[in-house]
Amino acid sequence: MDAVVDFLRRLPDEIRRVGGSLPLRAGLLLLALLLNLGFYLPSLPEGTPGAGVPGLDKVVHLVVFGLTVFAAGRLLAPRRRFPMGWVVVVAIAHALLIELIQWVALPQRSGDLGDVLFDVLGIALGAGLWIGERYRRRTAEAAELDPQEDPLPESIENGVR
Template structure:
């Protein structure tokens, strides 16, 4: 009796780049969060005059953080991605509390928290989309390897 053939890791849903490849964006995303704890935010000349730029930065940094950490920690549903979201929410609140209480040239902002929430949702959405794309690609590769070819007459 032939033994069932396992789908190779690259073709299995949720598998993607190797852990080392997933770690680099995660480490970068965590390092970029340091900007929220700086006493002052360095900005290029005229950048403060662009309305909403601060909120776009919050959205981008929190989105990247959630996407990268979810991608690193939950590649095969072993780590509940909800913990990444909860951690990001707690981090957003802590950032605003520290900025309001401990950094004299910074201020806590409900608008920043809202932008962080949008970024968290966007990062989660990007992670979920990437997983679906990888799962479909893995299923197509497995079907092709099994001789299905995916074309029916």
């Protein structure tokens, strides 16, 4: 338990170090979690735009899970990689739980393995975006540390291969 408390104590400093705002990151995660509540509704509200569009539910699964994993990664793992693995594990468990609940407890909904597939693709997308953001930030930090270093070797810059 001490490790969790220590982690939460360090988190605001780590976010500031990487150039972020704790309230904005927390707000994005809160928005993503609120969007996840839609998976637990007994049925779609009457008059939901696009409800009849084929495949739209798969796009929603992809986008919501991608946003959730990306936002959770930005908040919980701004510098270190360790918590991100747990974010992915929890997201996969959540994807399975959603479909199980829809299959067993929500008579107007149905569990669908296709939804799980798009959930997992969304998780991979969110993790990939998180990795891309970290890579971009590290590249920018490296350029700040040594601004005189030419990013391209002379042979490439001069057209010689």
